[in-house]
Amino acid sequence: xxxxxxxxxxxxxxxxxxxxxxxxxxxxxxxxxxxILGNLADPMLYMLGLGYGLGSLLPDVGGMPYLTFLAAxxxxxxxxxxATFEVLYSSFSRMHVQRTWDAIMNAPLTLDDxxxxxxxxxxxxxxxxxxxxxAVIWGLGLxxxxxxxxxxxxxxxxxxxxxxxxxLVMNAVSPSYDFFLYYFSLVIxxxxxxxxxxxxxxxxxxxxxxxxxxxxxxxAIDLVRPLVVGNVPDNIAxxxxxxxxxxxxxxxxxxxxxxxxxxx
Amino acid sequence: xxxxxxxxxxxxxxxxxxGLDLTVxxxxxxxxxxxxxxxxxxxxxxxxxxxxxxxxxxxxxxxxVPKHAREARMKVGVVPQMDNLDPDFSVxxxxxxxxxxxxxxxxxxxxxxxxxxxxxxLAHKADAKITQLSGGMKRRLTLARALVHDPDILFLDEPTxxxxxxxxxxxxxxxxxxxxxxxxIVLTTHFMDEAERLTDRLAILDHGCLVxxxxxxxxxxSHIEPVVVEVFGEGLxxxxxxxxxxxxxxxxxxxxxxxxxxxxxxxxxxALKHAPTLRYLHRPSSLEDVFLKLxxxxxxx
Numbered sequence: 047x048x049x050x051x052x053x054x055x056x057x058x059x060x061x062x063x064x065x066x067x068x069x070x071x072x073x074x075x076x077x078x079x080x081x082i083l084g085n086l087a088d089p090m091l092y093m094l095g096l097g098y099g100l101g102s103l104l105p106d107v108g109g110m111p112y113l114t115f116l117a118a119x120x121x122x123x124x125x126x127x128x129a130t131f132e133v134l135y136s137s138f139s140r141m142h143v144q145r146t147w148d149a150i151m152n153a154p155l156t157l158d159d160x161x162x163x164x165x166x167x168x169x170x171x172x173x174x175x176x177x178x179x180x181a182v183i184w185g186l187g188l189x190x191x192x193x194x195x196x197x198x199x200x201x202x203x204x205x206x207x208x209x210x211x212x213x214l215v216m217n218a219v220s221p222s223y224d225f226f227l228y229y230f231s232l233v234i235x236x237x238x239x240x241x242x243x244x245x246x247x248x249x250x251x252x253x254x255x256x257x258x259x260x261x262x263x264x265x266a267i268d269l270v271r272p273l274v275v276g277n278v279p280d281n282i283a284x285x286x287x288x289x290x291x292x293x294x295x296x297x298x299x300x301x302x303x304x305x306x307x308x309x310x
Numbered sequence: 311x312x313x314x315x316x317x318x319x320x321x322x323x324x325x326x327x328x329g330l331d332l333t334v335x336x337x338x339x340x341x342x343x344x345x346x347x348x349x350x351x352x353x354x355x356x357x358x359x360x361x362x363x364x365x366x367x368x369x370x371x372x373x374x375v376p377k378h379a380r381e382a383r384m385k386v387g388v389v390p391q392m393d394n395l396d397p398d399f400s401v402x403x404x405x406x407x408x409x410x411x412x413x414x415x416x417x418x419x420x421x422x423x424x425x426x427x428x429x430x431x432l433a434h435k436a437d438a439k440i441t442q443l444s445g446g447m448k449r450r451l452t453l454a455r456a457l458v459h460d461p462d463i464l465f466l467d468e469p470t471x472x473x474x475x476x477x478x479x480x481x482x483x484x485x486x487x488x489x490x491x492x493x494x495i496v497l498t499t500h501f502m503d504e505a506e507r508l509t510d511r512l513a514i515l516d517h518g519c520l521v522x523x524x525x526x527x528x529x530x531x532s533h534i535e536p537v538v539v540e541v542f543g544e545g546l547x548x549x550x551x552x553x554x555x556x557x558x559x560x561x562x563x564x565x566x567x568x569x570x571x572x573x574x575x576x577x578x579x580x581a582l583k584h585a586p587t588l589r590y591l592h593r594p595s596s597l598e599d600v601f602l603k604l605x606x607x608x609x610x611x
Binding site: 062065066068069072073144146148149150152154155156309310 | 321355358360361379380381383384386388390392394395396397398399403407408410411412413456459
């Protein structure tokens, strides 16, 4: 118990995380166009394919055309995926395979700095993903009030922070890339189906709905969807707090676990 | 430059360090020797403040570690045992990226890079990918990277392990140049010739404490007889039984070789002339003999 408390100290944040962010940015820039295409084509195709194909068969869903409903869900969903992939596969390569983190920690950076750099980079990647979907929403005129949709940008950053922090925990405990499949199968995919990306949560049995209410993606979608159609979301403070708490707890726990993994 | 007192570190029930004392003076090249598992790498990680000691004090470049590890690390360059160059960057970009971790301005790094590339003999490879470099080139780049912020002191963890002889000599040449420039160097190695060639002073670490410390020549003189005759061949067992005790001041049999330590080898060599089936090698004693005497000949895995 004392051991756990000792490991779970508050992160000591410093500006030294910026070169870590900068490093990831420079590497990303080298391969930016294929990376953007790969990251964005997939959610966009699903959204447009299902939105038009399935949407033409459906009446209004949740009080809006199905394409709009799906577009709002896709913003949250692709943001979640971008952050998750970054801190799982890419961070794991840098930490475990390339030993880049070890090299950085011989400079005056701590693990806290390195992981904050990784987390802020994951937020950046998720912003790119979320903004791309938002651009499609603007382009197709799927929104209610343009100025209202600008609030989606900070929401996307918070969703990236939330799933970046959570994913770093997986990164800390994973022995290999294969392990991440469990996280996708047991956490991410159920969340996509339970949190109202493709259909309203109210279609689910009540027991499942009460589970869904605790999941971070639900909070993300509860913020994004009203903003797309031009309404002020309900319970803003609750949703924002949920995203920030999940992300912060993830970061702090990941920090303790990674410290045990690398610095023993 | 470095002062360590009473350093201890335990992992579970294993005591990795049991009261280590070290002093390294400015401008000195100091070697830390020891068998595998003696605690060399743990010591370096403690000195950098990457892990916390259970007790003891460390003062590095004027800063108390781990409390002021960040400040101390600003003054230290590290060449780790395993290459961890950034494979996503070219040779030149690796130097720039590393400089930024020290908070250096781009212009300040740019001013140093040509010199560092030249020092590493990699000016012609500045834009090469890391995967295109040989083992020796990677080590040289790692050494250059450790110098990007012009540190006062360098830590090298087995800098020439896994390199071919040509590549080792190039690293040694680089290190001698750094010593001449007045840098302080702390290196771990288990190559005795490397330690003998480079270090002013060295310490032998075993089971978590120092078993000897001093200049290489002084250690040889104080711990061991000046010459060794290694005897091997058919009939060694009989010869050892009959003659070793009377002819050698001290002897040891390891596998199929008899090590006969003496201040003068003449009588042994004279006696060996009457044993035509035996072959021998007569040589001055070296640091390796001291090392093996102090740490034993058992394999450490």
